[in-house]
Amino acid sequence: xxxxxxxxxxxxxxxxIVTLLAEDTLGEKREDPSLPLDPGYVEAFxxxxxxxxxxxxxxxxxxxxxxTMQLTxxxxxxFKGAWRGQIEAVRIASALRGQGAGGAMIxxxxxxxxxxxxxxxxxxxxxxxxxAHRFYERLGWTRSHEGFKxxx
Amino acid sequence: xxxxxxxxxxxxxxxxIVTLLAEDTLGEKREDPSLPLDPGYVEAFxxxxxxxxxxxxxxxxxxxxxxTMQLTxxxxxxFKGAWRGQIEAVRIASALRGQGAGGAMIxxxxxxxxxxxxxxxxxxxxxxxxxAHRFYERLGWTRSHEGFKxxx
Numbered sequence: 434x435x436x437x438x439x440x441x442x443x444x445x446x447x448x449x450i451v452t453l454l455a456e457d458t459l460g461e462k463r464e465d466p467s468l469p470l471d472p473g474y475v476e477a478f479x480x481x482x483x484x485x486x487x488x489x490x491x492x493x494x495x496x497x498x499x500x501t502m503q504l505t506x507x508x509x510x511x512f513k514g515a516w517r518g519q520i521e522a523v524r525i526a527s528a529l530r531g532q533g534a535g536g537a538m539i540x541x542x543x544x545x546x547x548x549x550x551x552x553x554x555x556x557x558x559x560x561x562x563x564x565a566h567r568f569y570e571r572l573g574w575t576r577s578h579e580g581f582k583x584x585x
Numbered sequence: 586x587x588x589x590x591x592x593x594x595x596x597x598x599x600x601x602i603v604t605l606l607a608e609d610t611l612g613e614k615r616e617d618p619s620l621p622l623d624p625g626y627v628e629a630f631x632x633x634x635x636x637x638x639x640x641x642x643x644x645x646x647x648x649x650x651x652x653t654m655q656l657t658x659x660x661x662x663x664f665k666g667a668w669r670g671q672i673e674a675v676r677i678a679s680a681l682r683g684q685g686a687g688g689a690m691i692x693x694x695x696x697x698x699x700x701x702x703x704x705x706x707x708x709x710x711x712x713x714x715x716x717a718h719r720f721y722e723r724l725g726w727t728r729s730h731e732g733f734k735x736x737x
Contacts, residue, residue, distance in 0.1 A: 447662075454663050463664055477666030486638070487660065507657050508639065510599075511606055511674050512615055514629030522663050547737050554737065557709060557730035569733045578709035578732025581721045585699050585706065 435495050437534045439541045442489040442501070447478050449498035450491065453524040459559060460524075488545070492525070492538050500525040500538050506549055518546030518554040523565075539572055587647050589686045591693045594641040594653070599630050601650035602643065605676040611711060612676075640697070644677070644690050652677040652690050658701055670698030670706040675717075691724055 442450060448466065451474055455464035465471055481487040481503065492500030505519040520542050525535045546554045557580035558565045570576060594602060600618065603626055607616035617623055633639040633655065644652030657671040672694050677687045698706045709732035710717045722728060 450662055460663065465665065471665050473666030474662055475666075477660050477662050480660040481662070484638070484660070486636070489662065503661060505657075505659055507671075507673070508629050508632040508636065509655060509673060510602055510626055510629050510633070510641065511612065513617065513623050514625030514627075519659075521659070521661060543735060543737070552737055554735045555709070555733065557707070557732045559730055560728075566731055566733075574733040574735045576712075576731050577734050578711055579718055579728050580709045580730025580732040581707065581718075581726040582729050583695060583706045583726045585695070585704055 437492050437494045437499065437537055439490055439492050439538060442478070442482075442491045444475075444478060444482075446491050446498055446501075447474060450489065450501045453498070453501050453526060454522065456527055457524055459561075490538075490542070492534055494529075494534070499529050500534055502538060502542060504542055504545060506546070506551065512552055515552035516550055518542070518549065518551040520554065520556040523556070535568065536572055539569070589644050589646045589651065589689055591642055591644050591690060594630070594634075594643045596627070596630060596634075598643050598650055598653075599626060602641065602653045605650070605653050605678060606674065608679055609676055611713075642690075642694070644686055646681075646686070651681050652686055654690060654694060656694055656697060658698070658703065664704055667704035668702055670694070670701065670703040672706065672708040675708070687720065688724055691721070 448470060451464060451470060452466040454460045455466040481489045486506045488504040490502050491498045502523040503521045507517045507519060509515055509517055543554055600622060603616060603622060604618040606612045607618040633641045638658045640656040642654050643650045654675040655673045659669045659671060661667055661669055695706055
């Protein structure tokens with residue numbers, strides 16, 4: 434496998450990011466990667482890009498975007514005022530799964546959180562994604578919480 | 586039960602908030618409500634108070650703080666650029682549990698997220714908190730995700 438590098442996304446990466454979100458079994462029902470992109474995607478990217486507590490990340494291999502995730506840094510009172518890192522919307526291109534890029538991306542995210550002074554990192558994964566659960570456990574994460582959602 | 590009102594916390598509420606976090610079965614091992622408060626608490630409160638995407642909330646009854654939670658508003662690319670609301674560190678004074686204040690607080694939080702334009706609200710609850718899981722399900726939440734944590 435060629436080297437994978439991770440960096441903050443630019444607006445030019447947005448079509449590739451939306452395509453990754455849309456090729457997912459859950460995402461295909463709710464995303465639209467057709468061009469021009471829905472303005473909701475462009476507005477959301479601008480908000481993330483301008484917010485120092487948000488980072489939209491891409492994984493790049495041989496000049497192609499092959500993965501993405503969002504990092505959020507959350508200050509909190511608990512644990513004597515600890516920052517938390519949070520990882521959302523983790524995707525690796527389906528053709529490249531199982532080759533180590535996802536694990537490298539998550540481990541890189543953890544290092545970014547450590548560098549920001551976070552005391553813990555958290556994420557949730559849909560209960561249907563059983564392969565993802567084994568993946569996170571292999572990376573040393575603890576499946577300690579139930580994740581609840583409410584659609585508005 | 587006297588009426589419970591919900592509002593953004595001020596620095597004067599911080600000792601009561603830390604006391605609520607500390608009287609919890611998980612929190613008692615990691616929090617210190619003794620005065621003067623650990624400066625980590627004061628610094629974290631200042632960060633939350635200054636951040637438009639963070640709200641530290643208190644529930645007040647007859648002039649006394651009886652509950653707390655933190656709301657975080659997270660922009661995202663997924664769902665065509667949907668904002669998410671997130672609820673963390675939910676606590677109701679132990680003597681007042683089971684009387685409806687917690688349910689009222691969570692429902693109030695959901696309305697705040699709706700008013701901010703969020704498309705969903707999310708939270709996680711430690712797998713040992715089985716009474717809390719029934720509580721959220723009664724309030725209409727879906728236990729759809731596994732919650733993973735990694736301590737740094």
